[in-house]
Amino acid sequence: MSYSESVEQAISNIKQQTVLMQRSLNNRKLMDALKFTSAMLTELRNPRLQPKQYYELYIQIFDSLTILSAYLVENHSNGHHLADLYELVQYAGNVVPRLYLMITVGTSYLKIPESPREEILKDMIEMCRGVQNPIRGLFLRYYLSQRTKQLLLPGDDKDAIEFNSQFIITNFIEMNKLWVRLQHQGQLRERDQRTKERKELQILVGSQLVRLSQVVDDNLELYKVEILPILLEQIVQCRDVVCQEYLYDVICQVFPDEFHLKTLDSLLDTSLQLNTEVSVTKIILTLINRLNGYIERIQQNNENKETNGDESKSENVPKDTFERFWKHLLKLNEERPDLSVQELSGIILSIMNLSLTWYPNNIENLDQLFDLVSQKCKDFGEEKIDDSESFMVDLLTAQNLEIVKDFSVYYFNLITQCGSFQTLLSLQSSQSQMEVLTTIINSFLDRIMSVNLKQTEDHNESPLLIISKTQLERFLAILEPMITLKNTIKGNDEGDETIKREFTLSRYQEKLAKICHFLIQRLDKSVFKTIESEIELLLMIKNAFHKGGKNIRYTYPAIIANFWRMIRKCSIYKKRIIKKETYYDNLMKQIFKYISRCISDMFNNCGNSSMDIIYKLNLQNAALADQLSLVDISYDFFSEAFGVFEESLSDSKTQFQALIYMAQTLQKTRSLYKENYYNSLIVRTTLHGSKLLKKQDQCRAVYVCSHLWWATEISSIGEEEGETTDFFREGKRVLECLQRSLRAADSRMDNVESCELMVEILNVCLYYFVHGDEQNTHVGVSYINGLIELIKNNLKSLRLEEEQRLSEIDATNKDSNDGTLGQTYNKNQYVMGLDGTYIKLGNVNNSSSANTDFMIKDMKINDMIQVPIMHFNRTCEYILNQRDIDNRFKTVVL
Template sequence: MSYAETLEQALLTVKQQAMQMQRCLQQRKLMDALKHTSIMLTELRNPELSPKQYYELYIMIFDSLSVLSTYLAENHPKHHHLADLYELVQYAGNVVPRLYLMITVGTSYLKCPDSPRDEILKDMIEMCRGVQNPIRGLFLRYYLSQRTKQLLPEDATEFNANFIITNFIEMNKLWVRLQHQGPLREREQRTKERKELQILIGSQLVRLSQIVDDNLSMYKDQILPVVLEQAIQCRDIVSQEYLLDAICQVFPDEFHLATLDILLDATTHLNPDVSINKIVLTLIDRLNGYKDRQEQEQGQEQEENTTSKEVKAADINLFQIFWNYLSTLNEERPDLSLQQFIPLIESVLNLSLRWYPENLQNLNALYKITTQKCQDFGSDIPPNCEYLFQNLLTLQNSESSTLRPSSNFFYKLISQCESFGGLLALQSLPLQKSALNSILDVLLHNEVDFDDENEASSNEGFLIDSKENLCSLLSIFEPLTKLGPPMPSLDRKGSKNVKGTGDHFPADEDDNDDEGSWILDPIQEKLAKLNHVVFQSVVKSSDPIKDIEFEMEVLLTLRNWCYKGGKNIKYTYPAIITNFWKVIRRCHLLATRCDSENTKRHTELIKQNFKYVSRSTNDLFNMCGNSFSDALYKLNIQSASLADQLSLGEIAYDFFSQAFTLFEESLSDSRTQFQALVYMAQSLQKTRSLREENYYDSLIVRCTLHGSKLLKKQDQCRAVYLCSHLWWTTEIALIGEEEGVTTDFYREGKRVLECLQRSLRVADSTMDNIQSSELMIEILNRCLYYFIHGDEHDTHVSVRYINGLIELIKTNLKSLKMEETTTAKTQLAEQRLSELHIDDAQNTAKVSNRFVIGSDGSYIDVPTVNGGRALVSTKLNSMYINEMIQIPIQHFNRTCDYILNQRDVDDRFKVIVI
C-alpha cells in the first residue's frame, strides 16, 4: 500500500477510510474495519510530511482509532476475543500500521479485568522498537503513552515508573536523532522543527510526576538519576536545555529542595553551549515561589504538615548549595563568559534576598566572586555586558515587592559589603554614573518612622550609626562628585542641546569658569539632596543633647567629601552650610534649656559652627571664583542674619563685611549690584544686635554709599531712597516688638530726609524726563509712607517738603505733555486702538494702563484680561512717546487719589495740596 503525495490528499484518505471503518463496525464486519484502519494508518508512513503536518494527520487518525478502541472493548468477549485479535493484527504487512493496531487492540484488552497487563505492556513497549524513524517513532510512542495513561496498574508504582521511563528514554533518543537527518544546510530548520515536537517528550515527564506523587525517595533514587543521565549522555543542546527546564517545572518544589545539589551538579556536565543560567533561573524562580507560598500558608495558620515542610526547608542552606555550585562552576568552566556567568550571580543573589534578607554577607560573597571573574577577564568589560552589571549592582530585576530594595537596604549593602564598592570601581565611568544614579534615587526616598521608644519602626529608611559607615557610603558616590555638567550636543540646526547626552565636562574644567556656561547636572542636585538626607538621618537617630558634636562631625565629613568635587561644590556646599545653620539653631535652643556649664559649652559650639560656615564660604569663593559670587553673597547675608538673631553681633558684622567685600570685588553687573543692595538693606533693617560698637551705623552707611555709586542714575535713586529705611526701624512681631509699646527702635529722621533729598537730586538730574518724573513719584510715595508712620518732628518729612515735591512733579508732567508726538502719530495710534474695538473716549486711559516702568527702568506690558490684569514680563522694544508719557501721569493720578482717600481717615492729609 502506498501513501498520498500531499497532506490534503492524506487527510482526505484518512477521512474516507475512517468512514468506511465506522460503517463496517456498525455492520459488525470487524475484519473489513481493520483493513480500512490499516489503509488509513499507511498515511503515517509518509516521509515527506513536516512535524506540523504529521501532527495534524496524527490527531485525525487518533480520533478514528478511539472509535475502534471503544468498539473492541464493548464487544469483548461476546463477538470476539481481544487476545486473539492482539495476535492477529501483528500480521499486518507494514510495521507502522501493525504497531498502531497492536497498541489499539492491546490497550483495549487492558481494560478487561482478566487481561495479563504486565505482559501486554512489556510487549507493546518492546515492539515499538521496530520503528526507528525519528518522527514516526516519536508519534508511535506518544500514541502508546496516550492510550495507556489511565490503564497502568494501580498498585504497581515502580512498574509504572519504569514503563514511562523506558518510553521516555526511547523517545528522547528518537528526538535527538531527528537533528542529524537530512543535509547540513537544513540544520537550523530541523532545530526549529524539533522544538515544535518537544512537548511530546515533556509529556512523559509530566506522567512521571503524576505517578511519583509525593514519593520523594523514589524520585531521588530511581527517577531523577535516570532522567539526568539520559539528558547528559545525549550531548544535544536542545534536548539538554529542554529536559533540565522541564524537570524544574513539572516536579514539586519539595523534591527540588531535597535534590538541589544533584540538579546543580548535572548542569556542570552539560554541553558547554547549553544556557546554564536559564536553567538555574527557572529553578530559583520555583524556589522563590515556594517561599512565597509557605509564607502565605504560615500567615493563614493552616495544617500542621505545612509547618513540618517549613522546618524541613529551613534546615537546608540553599545559599551554601548555590555558592558551592558557583565556585565549582567557576573552577571547572573558566571559559564561561560574562554574559553567562553574571545572570547566574544575579539569580542566586535574588534567591538570597528572598530566603535570607538579613544576611548581607551572602551578597558580599557574590560580589566578591564577580569581582574576581572580572579581574580574570583581563580587559575592559564589553559594552554589551554593561547592562548585566547595571542590574546586578542596582537589583533592578527584583520584581517582588518583598525584594524591592529600600534606602535602608542599600545603606547596609554599601556599608557592610566591601566587595560591592570593589565591583563598582571596575566598571566604566558611564556605567558607574548610571548605577549610582539609580541607587541615589532610592536613598533620597528615605522615610523613617519612630515609635515611643525613639527606635526605627520601619525598614524603609536608613540611620547613620557610625562615621565609618558614613565614609563607606560616601566613598561609593565619590565618582559622581567629580562629574561636571553635561556636555551640550549640537542638534540638526546647530544649536546647543544638553538633553539626552551621557558625556560630562570634568568638574575642574577651566574653560567653564563663567557662570553662564555652567549647566546644572541633575546628579549634582541629587548629591546636594543626599547631604540633607544623611544629616536628617543623623538627627533622627541621635540624642539631641549628647550628639550635637557627632552631627558636627558628620557635616565636616560631608564637607570634606564634597570638596573632592572641585568646582561642583557650588552645587553641594550650600546644602552643607544650611545644615550647619540647623545645628546652630539647635545648639541655641539647647543652650536656653541647660545649666550654666552646658550653656557655655553650647555657646562655644555655636561659634565653632559659624567658623565652619565661614570656612565653607571661603572654600566656595576660592574654588569657584566670580561664577558663584552672587549666591555666595546671599549665603553670607543669611549667615549674618542668623548670627544677629542669636545676639552674636560681632559674628554678624563679620559676615556682613564679607558680603560687602564680595559686592565690591566680584559683583560687576549693574542690575545684580542693585538687587544685591536691596537684599542687603532688607536684611540690615531686620537686625537688632549690631547697635553695639557702631556696627550697625558702619554697615548702613556703607550700604547707602554703595547705592549712591551705582552706574545707572535710576538705580542710584531707588537704592538711596530704599536705604532710608535703614534709619527708620519697624516692628518685628515675631520677636515681640509692637509699635507704640517698644521704645528702643533705631530711628533717625534727619538721616531719612537726607536719603530722600539725595535720591530726589539724582532723579532731578536724570536726562530722561519720563524716567525722572517716574522716580519723583516713587519718592513721593516713600515720603507719604514716612508721613503716615511718624510725626513730622521725628521723620523730618514735613508737609511743606511733600507739597514742594508735588509741585515739582506737576511741573515736570506739564513739560512732558509738551513732548507729545505729532498729529500723524497720534492718528496712527488711534487707528491701532480702533482696530482693537476700544471706545474713543477711553483710548488714552486704557492705553496707559497697559504699561508700567519696572525696577530696572524697562517698560513692561500689563494687558487687561477679563477685566483684570495679568502681568506679562515681556519687555517692549518700541512704544509711542505719548504712551510712555501716560505712565508717570497715571502713576501720579493714582497717588493723588490715595491722598484724597486718606483725608477721610487722617486730617493731616488735608493740608497736602494736590
Template sequence: MSYSDSLDLAISNVKQQTTLMQRCLQHGRLMDALKHSSALLTELRNPHLLPKQYYELYILVFDALSALSAYLVDSGNVSGDNNGSDASASASAAAAATHLADLYELVQYAGNVVPRLYLMITVGTSYLRVPGAPREEILKDMLEMCRGVQNPMRGLFLRYYLSQRTKQLLVEGDTPEALEFNCQFLIANFIEMNKMWVRLQHQGPLREREQRAKERRELQILVGAQIVRLSQLVDNNVEIYAAEILPVVLAQVVQCRDVLCQEYLYDVVCQVFPDEFHLRTLDTLLQTTLQLNAQTSVARIVLTLVDRLNGYVQRLRDNDSDAHIPATVFDTFWEHLTKLNEERPDLGLMEITGIVRGLMTLSLTWYPDNLQNIDKLLGLAAQKCNDEGGAERDPESVPRLVELLAAPDASEGEVDARNDAQQISHNLASATYYYGVITQCPSFIELLVLLDAGAQVKVVARIIECFVSVQAEKPATLQIESKDQLERLLRVVEPLVKSGAKQDTVTGQLAQEQLAKFCHLIAACLPASREYSTVEKRMEALLMLKNVYHRGGRGIRHTYPAIITCMWREIRRCAVYEVRIRGKRDYYRNLNKQTFKYVARCISDLFNVCCGASSDGSSSAAATDLVYKLNLASAALADELSLEEIAYNFFSEAFAVFEDSLSDARSQWQALVSMAQTLQKTRSLHVENYYSNLAVRTTLHGSKLLRKQDQCRAVYACSHLWWATEIAAIGEEEGRTETFFREGKRVLECLQRSLRAADSLMDNVESCELMVEILNVCLYYFIHGEEQTTHVGVGYINGLIELVKTNLRSLQMEQEQEQEQANANGNGATVAPRYVMALDGTYVQVPESNNASSAATQTKLKDISINEMVRVPVEHFQRTCTYIENQRDIDARFQTVVL
C-alpha cells in the same frame, strides 16, 4: 496502499476510512474493520508532512483507533460487567483473552510497519484490560516492537501513541517491583523518544536548520509528556526518583549534546517534580550542568530552579505553614557557581551576573537576614567584571550589574501596581536592604566603582530616593549607629561627587540633586542615633560629608548650600539648648561660635572654587550671587542669636564679595537691595557702631552705581536703613517699643541724594518716573513719623510735587506734538497700549484684560511712542494724588499737601 499527496487528501481519506471502519464494526465485521484501519493508518507514513500537519492527522487517527479499541473491549466484555455466574464470567473472560491474543498475533502481519505497530498497540492495550493478561510480556513486546520505526517523526508519534494508550494499563500494585517495572517502561520509551527528537535536527539540508529547530520546538511537548507521566507515577517516592529516574533523565540530557534538548528537559524536570524532590537532589541537578554543551545557557537552567525553590518558600509562607528552610541550600548553589566560574572560563559576564542575580533573590527569600551571602555574590561579580577588563568592555552587561546593585527583589517591576500601604512597605524593605548591604557588604562598593559614571549615578540615585521616601514616611527607620557606617555611606556617594563635577551633563545635574538630598537625609537621621546624639558629633558628621563633597570641584556650588543649611539647623538647636540648659549656656554659645566658623569656611571654599575664572561666565556669576546671599543669611542668623561680631564679619564678607566680584550693574543693584533688606532687620549690631558703619557703606555703594536710575533707587531704598520698623516675631510694636534705631536727618539726606540722581537723568520720562517714586517714599515717612523726627515735612513734599508737575507739563507738550503728528498721518484714532516702567528702566506692557497672559512682554524703547512713554509717569502720579486725597479724610496733616 500508498499515502495521499496532500494533507487535505489525507484528512479526507482518514475520515472516509474511519466511516467505513465504524460501519463494519456495527455489523460485526472485525476483519474488514481492521482492513480499513490499516488503510487510514497508511496516511501516517507520509514523510513530507510538517509537525503541525502530522499532529493534525494523528489526532484524527487517534480518535478512529479509540473507536476500534472501544469495540474490542465491549465485544469481549472485558470490563467485568457480567450478570451471570462466576464460572460463566471466567469462561467469558478466558474466551475474550484468547480472542484478543489471537488478534494481537494477527495484526502483526499487516503489510506496512507503521499500520502494523499502531494496530498492535491498539489491540495489545485492549488485551491488557483482560484480567490475568500477561501485562509485563505485552508491555515489553509493544515497547520492543516500536523499534521497528526509526524515522524520527513517525517513531516519535508512534511512541507517544504507546504512552497514551498505556496510561492506565501499566502493572498494577504498590509493590516495589511493580513500581520499578512501570518506571523502567516509561523511561525506556522516553529515552527512545528523546533520541528521535534530537535526530530531527539532522533531517534535511543545512540551510533549513532554523526551520528544523522551530519544528522541534513544536514537538517537544511529546517528549516532555513522558517526564510528566513519570512524575505522576512516582508520586511522593523521592527515593525511586533520586535513584532510578533523575540519573537516567540527566544522562540523556548530557549525552545528547543538544542545546534545545538540554534546556527544555531541565526546565521540564524543574517544573513537574515536587519541590521536595529538588531539595533532596539539588547537588546532582547542579553538578550535571557542568557537563552540558558549551552553548547551553546554564544561567537559564539555574534561574529556573531558583524560581521554583523561591516559589516553594513563598507558598509555604502564604499558607502559614512552617517552612523548613535547609541551611545548606545557598551553600550548594554557591559551591556550584564557584566551580562553574572556575571550570567554564568561557562563560561571559552576562551569564555569571544572571546567575548571581538569581542567587541574590534566593538568598533574600530563604535567608533574608544573612547579608554575607549577598557580599559573596557581589564579590564574585566584581571579580568577573575585573577579569574581563571592566564593564566598559561589555556594555550589554551594565544593565545586569545595575540590577545587582539597585534591585533587591524580583518584584521591582510591580511597584506601580501597589497601593499606598504596599508601596510604603516595599520601600521600607528596600531601604532596610540597601542600608544593610552598604554598611555590611564591602563588595557592594567594589562592584559599584567598576561601573561607568552614568550607571553609578543611576544606582546611587535610586538608593537615595528610596532612603528619602522612607525617611519621609517613617523618620526613625534609618539610624546611623557608628562612624564606620557613616563612612561606608559616604563611600557610596563618592561616584556621585565625581559625576557632579560635570555640571554641563544631565548625569552631573542629577548627581548634584541627589547629593543635596543625601545631605539632608543624613542630617535628618543623625539625631535619632546614639552615636550622634550631640551637636558636636553631628557637626563632625557634617564635616565628614563636607570633605567628601569638596572633591566635586565646581559641583560644590550645588552641594555646599545643603551642608550650610544643615549647619544652620544645628546652630538653632544649639541656641535652644543654650536657653533650656542653664548650666551649659557658655558651652553652647561657644559651640555656636565654632559652628559659625565652619559655615564661614564652607562659604569661603565656595567662593574660592566656584567664583574664579571660568569658561562659563554665567555659572561663575550665579556662584558669586550664591556666596553673597549665603553670607547675608548667615549674618541674619548670627544677629538673631545676638552674636553681633559674627554677624558683622559675615556682612563684611558679603561686602568683600560685592566689591571684588560683582561687576554687572544689575547684579550690583539687586545685591544692594538684598543687603538693605537684611541689614534693616538686624537688632544686635547697634554696638560699637557696627550698624552705622554697614548702613553708611551700603548707602555709599548705592550712590556709586554706574547707572543714575540705579543710584536713585538704591539710595532711596537705603533710607530705610535709618528708620527701623517693627518686627512682630520678636515682640516689637510701634508706639510701645522705644529702642528703634531712627535717624531722620540721614533719611532726608538719602532722599535728597536720590532726588539729585533722578534730576540728573537725560531721559525726562524716566527722570519724572523716579521723582514720583521718591514722592511715594516721602509719603511713607510722612505717615509713619513726625516731621521733627523724619525731617520729611509738608514743605518738602509740596516742593517735590511741584517739581513733578513742572516736569510733567514739559512732557505733555511733547505728547501733544506727537499726537498732532499722528492725527496728521491719519492714525490718531488707535488705542495706545498701556505701559509701566520696570526697575531697570524698561517699559512693560500691561495686559488689556484679566484674561490676558500674565507674562508681560518687555518692549524696547524705540518701539514705544513718546505718547505712550509719557503716560507712564502721568498715570503713576495720578494714582499718588488720588491716594493723598483719600488720606485727607484720615490724617489732617494731608490737608496741607498741595496737589
C-alpha cells in the same frame, strides 16, 4: 495505498475513511473497518508534513481510533477476541499503520481484566522501535503514552510503581533520541528551520516527564535513586543545547520542590556537565524560582499555624541552601573561566534572589557574591564594559528582584555592611556608577518624602540609623564617584562650554546636596548624643565633598545649612541650661568658624562662578549671628559680603540686586545697634548705592536704603509699633536719601523713566508719611506737594508727546484705503519693575530677561508714556482714598 498530496486532501480522506470505518463497525464488519483504518493511517506516512500539519492529522486520527477502541472493548466477548486480533493486526503491510493498529488493539485488550498486562506493555514499547523517522516515531510513542495513561499496572506496591516508571522512562528516552535526531536531518542551511520545528514538538517529550511525576507521586526514594540519575544521564549524553535547556526546565517544573531540595547537589553538578552553549543562568534561575516558591509556602504555613494556635512544630528553613549554591558557583567559575561577566552576573542575581528570600537578614551572603563578581571584573578588565554594563547595573541596584520590598533598607544595609559592594561599584564605568548611585539616592529621598508625609517614622520599619563613623565613611566612599564627577555639559565652543559648566546645576550635585541632609538626619541619637559628635560627622561629610573641586558650590550650601541647624540647637540648649551658657556660646562661635572655612573653600576653588552664592551666604550668616546677639561675628560676615561686592561683583544689574539684598538683611538686624556697627554698615550700603553705574539703579538703591534709617517692627521677634521703643530711626537721614534719590531721577535723560522714578519716590514718601509724623521723618506735606507738582509738570510734557503721536496715528487711519482701524492702544498694558524693566500685565510670573527684551522691542512710545501716567493716577487714587481715614491727606494737593 499512497498518501494525499496536500493537508486538505489528507483531512478529507481521513474523514471519509472514518465514516466508512464507522459504517463497517455498525454492520459488524471488523475486517473492513480495519482496512479503512489502515488506509486512514497511511496519511501519517507523508514525509512532507510539517510538525503542525502532522499534529493536525494526528488529532483527527486519534479521535477516529478512539471510536474503534471503544467498539473492540464492547465486542471482546462477541466473537472478536482481542488476543487473536492483537496478533492479526501485526500483519499489516506498512509499519506505521501496523503499529498504530497494534497499540489501539493492545490498549483495548489491557482494559480486559484477564489480559497479560505486563507482556503487552513490553511488547508494544519494543515494537515501537520499528519507526525511526523522528516525527513519525515521536507521534507514535506519544500515541502509546496517551493510550496507556490509565492502563499501566494497577496498585501502589513497589513492583508496580517501578514497572510503570520504567515503562515511561523507556518511552521518554526513545522519544528524546528521536527528537534530538531531528536536528541532524536535512541540509545544513535548514538548521534554523529544524530548530524551530523541534521546539514545536518539545511538548511531546515533556509530556512523558509529566506522566512520570504523576506515577512517582511522593516517593522521594524512588525518584532520588532510580529516576533522577537516569533523566540527568540522558540530558548530559544528548549534548544538544535545545534538549538540555528544555528538559532541565521541565524537571524543575514538574517534580515537587521538596524533591529538588533533597537532590540539589545532583541538579547543580549536572548543570556543570551541559553543553557550553547552554544558558546556565536560565537553568539556575528556574531552579531558584522553584525553591523560592517552596520557602514562601513554608513561611505561609508557619504563619497559619501561629495564627490558628496550632501547637505542632513549625517547619524549619534549611540552613545550607545558599552554601550549596555558593559551592556550585565557585566550581562553575573554576571550570568555566571563559564564562562572561554578563552570564556570571545573571547567575549571581538569581542566587541573590534566593539568599534574600531564604535568609533576608544575612548580608554576608551578598558580600561573598559581590566579591566574586569583583574578582571576575578585574580578570576581564576593560573587556567587560560593553557586554555587561546593563547587567552590572541590574546586579548592583537589584531593581528586578521582587523580593526586595523596601529598597532604601536594602541599600542602607548593603552600604553599611557589605564592603564588596563598594569595590564592585568602583570597577564600573562612570555612566554605570552614576546610574546606580542615582537609584540608591532616590530610594533614600523617596523614604524621606514618605516619612514626612506620615509625619513620623513607622516603628515596624527599619529606622536606617547610622551608628558609627565607619558606616558614615562607607556612605561617603560609595558617593565619591558622584562627588568627583566633573560637569561635562558641552557648548558650541570652548568659551561657551566653560560658561555652561559653571552655571548649570548638575542633577548629580543636586542629589548630593539632598543626601547630605539625609545622612545627618539618620545619625543615631543614642550613639551621637552631643552636638560635638554631630559636628565631627558633618566635618567628615564636608571633607568628602571637598574632593569635588568646583562642585562644592552646589554641595557646600547643604553643609552650611546643617551647621545653621546645629547653631540653632546650641541656642536652644543655651537657654535651657543656664550654667553652660558660656560653653554653648563658644561652640556657636566655633561652628561659625567652620562655616567661614566652607565659604573660603568655595571662594578658592570656584572663583567668580560662585561669588553670588558666597555673597548671599555671608549675609545669611550675618543675619543668623545677629539674631543670636553675636555682634562681632555678624559684623565680620557683613564685612566679608562687602568685600565680595566690591571686589568681585562687577555687573551693574548684579550689583543693584546685591545691594537690595544687603538692605533687606540689614533692615532686620537688631544687635548691631551696639558699638555703632549698624550705622557704619548702612552708610556703606547707601554709599555703594549712590555710586551704581546707571542713574535709575542709583535712584532705586538709595530710596530703598532710606528704610535702613527707619526700622519697622518684626512681629516674629515680638516687636509692635507704638510699644517697641528701641527702633533705629533717623528721619533726617531718611529725607537726605529721598532727596539724593530724587536728584538721580531728575538727572535721568529718559523722560519716561525719570517720571516713573519720581512716582516711585512719591510712593516711598507716602509710606513715611503714613508710618510717622513729620517731625520725626522730616517727610512732610510741603515736600510731598512739591514732589507732586514736579511730577505733574513732567507728565505734561509726556502727554504733549503722546497727543502728537496719537494724532499721527489718527491721520494714518483716515488715509488708509482698506477702511481698517489703526492700532488701538491699551493704556493698562505695561508696568515697570523694580529693576527698571517693562513687564506686560498678565505676564508678571513670566518676566524673564528674554521675555522682557522681547516686550521692549515690541513696545510703542505711547505704551511707555502710559506707564508713569497710570502709575501716578493709581497713587493719586490712593491719596484720595486715605483722606477718609487720615485727615492729614486732605492737605496733600493733587
